[in-house]
Amino acid sequence: MITNPDTGNVQAFVSDGGHGWVLDDEKALAEAFDSGRILDLARRRRNPLVHDLEFSALSADLMSAEAAR
16 A cells, blocks of 8 residues: 555555555656556555466265266
């Protein structure tokens, strides 16, 4: 989350909880984009879930068995 110091509870939540950045103004925001720092924030904050798929006895299998009767 990115916010500014004038957002009250939002900036307190962001800064106290380490949920993003509190930037002083639009110039600081533009500099974060221009320098690529914004990408670092996005990459650090994102924690994608990775799953392995395993197929077995799904509804489609049961329906196929029923249709074969």
